Amino acid sequence: MRAVPGALAPSVSPGLAHVGVMLAYAPPHHLLFAELAGTAGAGHDPFAPNPAALVATSANPGSEPLVIDDAVAEHRLAGVADLIVTHDRPILVRIDDSVTHILAGAPALLRRARGFMPEPIELPADGPDVLALGGHLKSTVTITRGREAFVSQHVGDLGTAETVKFHRETTAHLLSVLDVTPTRVICDLHPDYRSTRIAEEIGLPCVRVQHHAAHVAAVAGEHGLTGRVLGVVLDGHGMGPDGENWGGEMLQVEGAAWRRIGSLSPLPLPGGERAAREPPRMAAAALAALGRAQEIPIRLPGLPSNRAMAAYLARPGLCPVTSSMGRLFDAASGLLGLCPAQQYEGQAAMELEALVTQPHILPGGFALDRGVLGFR
Secondary structure (H helix, E strand, O other), X not given: OEOOOOOOOOOOOOOOOEOOOOOOOOHHHHHHHHHHOXXXXXXXXXXXXXXXXXXXXXXXXXXXXXXXXXXXXXXHOOOOOOOOOOOOOOOOOOOOOOEEEEEOOEEEEEEOOOOOOOOOEEOOOOOOOEEEOOOOOOEOOEEEEOOEXXXXXXXXXXXXXHHHHHHHHHHHHHHHHHOOOOOEEEEEOOOOOHHHHHHHHHOOOEEEEOHHHHHHHHHHHHOOOOOEEEEEEEEEEEEOOOOOEEEXXXXXXXXXXXXXXXXXXXXXXXXXXXXXXXXHHHHHHHHHHOOOHHHHHHHOOOOOOHHHHHHHHOOOOOOOEEOOHHHHHHHHHHXXXXXXXXXXXXXXXXXHHHHOOOOOEOXXXXXXXXXXXXXX
């Protein structure tokens, strides 16, 4: 829902135009609401309107999976929680809340988890039973059985040992409850993704799929499309067949065959992966790509060593390049001075989205009009 200024503390979703809302779905939620509203006790209707609101987040340190064991919670959350409330209903399977958003007047799932998993997606044709292990970021596991595809709950980014363990637990659990013995394993083309390395350890025939071709094929399969399809993939990163950094591609896909027929113009990545965390670096890259590297020290005074950066970017071929739409949004955010460093993935792009969906004042007192960014 759209955030109402002043309705919540400024620390809740700072800089964003929307907040996520969920209804109480567990008995402890209802007990907490009743206590907050002063309506606890016999004779009160538990389903009556309640003016109280709770701000909630998942029970886990950043970038780690949900904590579901009481003893582990006391250890892992001691530094962030003043009090841990438990009950006698053990959690057997860790699963996040699903996230939906209204797009074009209809609900669209952004994260398929509680309430939707493991509900199957019907595929347009039968196929072999396979295990697909996803990418490195926002990873999920998918198992096919005949013409059904079962997508796991959100697992997360495979950058910690705890999340890798959760990824393995999820795979084992799905294979068990679905009673599937896969004949092959599918993984990303990128050799350094943790999910790729897990696939290599399983011992089954391994099929490596280009990241963005997989996106198009997944959408085609979900909607029952067969034959040749044309897909536009706007992503943060995926490795091309020759090791390139892709992320804004137009692909023609037909079955297992695909070809790239267009892409966004490439931008330099000054500092490699560091550029994805620091939008001013992508802003500098955009200026250099426009032949305006000499403006970097003026437009980006907060960028460390900006004069050296300008000289570096003025010489083509010294750093990797990317066609990523995500990095293009980062560049726009950096030029507007919105987000010096991203504290979570997609922060710069979401703060930029907030600017074009509600009135806002930029740092330094500049008012932003939608037309400035080309949005209508």
